[in-house]
Amino acid sequence: MPSGDSAGAAEPEEPGLPLTDGAHAGASEEPAAAEAAEAPGSGRCWLCRSSPCASRAEPAKKKAPCPGLGLFYTLLSAFLFSLGSLFVKKVQDVHAVEISAFRCVFQMLVVIPCLIYRKTGFIGPKGQRIFLILRGVIGSTAMILIYYAYQTTSLADATVITFSCPVFTSIFAWIFLKEKYSPWDALFSMFSITGVILIMRPPFLFGSNSSGMEESYSVHLKGMFAAIGHTVLAALTLVILRKMGKSVDYFLSIWYYVVLGLAETIIVLSVLREWSLPYCGLDRLFLILIGLFGLGAQVFLTKAIQIEKLGPIAIMRTMDVVFAFIFQIIFFNDVPTWWTVGGAFCVVVSNIGGAIRKWYQSSK
Numbered sequence: 001m002p003s004g005d006s007a008g009a010a011e012p013e014e015p016g017l018p019l020t021d022g023a024h025a026g027a028s029e030e031p032a033a034a035e036a037a038e039a040p041g042s043g044r045c046w047l048c049r050s051s052p053c054a055s056r057a058e059p060a061k062k063k064a065p066c067p068g069l070g071l072f073y074t075l076l077s078a079f080l081f082s083l084g085s086l087f088v089k090k091v092q093d094v095h096a097v098e099i100s101a102f103r104c105v106f107q108m109l110v111v112i113p114c115l116i117y118r119k120t121g122f123i124g125p126k127g128q129r130i131f132l133i134l135r136g137v138i139g140s141t142a143m144i145l146i147y148y149a150y151q152t153t154s155l156a157d158a159t160v161i162t163f164s165c166p167v168f169t170s171i172f173a174w175i176f177l178k179e180k181y182s183p184w185d186a187l188f189s190m191f192s193i194t195g196v197i198l199i200m201r202p203p204f205l206f207g208s209n210s211s212g213m214e215e216s217y218s219v220h221l222k223g224m225f226a227a228i229g230h231t232v233l234a235a236l237t238l239v240i241l242r243k244m245g246k247s248v249d250y251f252l253s254i255w256y257y258v259v260l261g262l263a264e265t266i267i268v269l270s271v272l273r274e275w276s277l278p279y280c281g282l283d284r285l286f287l288i289l290i291g292l293f294g295l296g297a298q299v300f301l302t303k304a305i306q307i308e309k310l311g312p313i314a315i316m317r318t319m320d321v322v323f324a325f326i327f328q329i330i331f332f333n334d335v336p337t338w339w340t341v342g343g344a345f346c347v348v349v350s351n352i353g354g355a356i357r358k359w360y361q362s363s364k
Contacts, residue, residue, distance in 0.1 A: 074312075104258040115255060138240070144261075144265065156324050192318050
């Protein structure tokens with residue numbers, strides 16, 4: 001039974017008060033002897049035998065979040081996002097916008113019961129609705145762009161190009177949230193960007209024969225622009241979520257994301273006339289998994305942002321690139337070059353440096 005219930009079940013008598021007349025004399029001597037045996041001022045109660053008395057103890061203070069918990073949530077989010085991107089790449093003959101629509105529908109079916117159970121409503125606090133709308137529109141647009149990038153270029157290229165996100169995130173957080181941008185943040189961001197450049201090997205730096213692109217250049221260029229657009233919008237989404245903080249339930253934030261995202265995808269698909277159903281059962285399974293992993297990733301990322309600063313989160317998110325290359329080797333038999341290994345090393349060093357710095361700051 002919880003302690004609050006047991007405390008309310010019976011009120012203990014004060015030790016200094018006399019007992020009823022019907023009590024034995026020995027009973028009145030027991031508390032006196034017990035009090036005499038205790039040191040003065042110890043506060044030990046003869047009824048509950050605890051020091052201080054549980055009935056008088058002040059309520060325990062709420063513990064602060066575990067140091068590094070936000071980074072752990074971000075790592076889980078990165079892993080689930082990478083799994084989702086893998087299945088997006090695996091889906092055949094379904095437009096990226098339609099994949100986004102399927103994901104929104106699936107997440108909506110999961111989020112509605114959660115909102116009803118948590119009794120948070122479907123509109124949100126009055127002062128936060130504009131931020132919820134912005135989060136929904138910007139976040140869903142970013143989702144469509146990255147899905148398009150996954151389909152038009154390699155999984156690794158589309159993933160690593162998004163990891164200029166720490167640069168945009170830090171700048172937006174400094175402008176809109178007045179967060180500090182330290183030299184350490186700049187150093188870790190530069191490590192991440194260096195890793196992305198080594199992995200991407202743009203032709204204007206490494207020559208036209210070093211890019212290793214199998215797609216036509218025009219299609220590849222469209223995927224790159226889509227990935228860059230996703231990066232900017234994802235950074236804005238992070239800033240908006242941080243601005244709302246804990247005043248908005250994370251399921252409500254996801255609710256706006258899927259509702260506005262579904263409306264946006266329906267409009268775009270109607271204009272493009274790209275409605276089609278997946279032909280095989282495997283593709284349908286992939287669409288379900290995309291929605292499932294996307295929902296889990298959104299939950300963990302939103303919870304991380306509520307308890308952690310944006311800088312470490314944006315840096316830890318670059319673990320996506322490590323997962324992407326692992327999946328590319330396993331599922332697409334695409335072995336990375338030494339340039340890729342060097343770039344991945346820079347990204348990992350950046351993540352480790354950010355985690356160590358966070359641990360050092362929290363231990364002060």
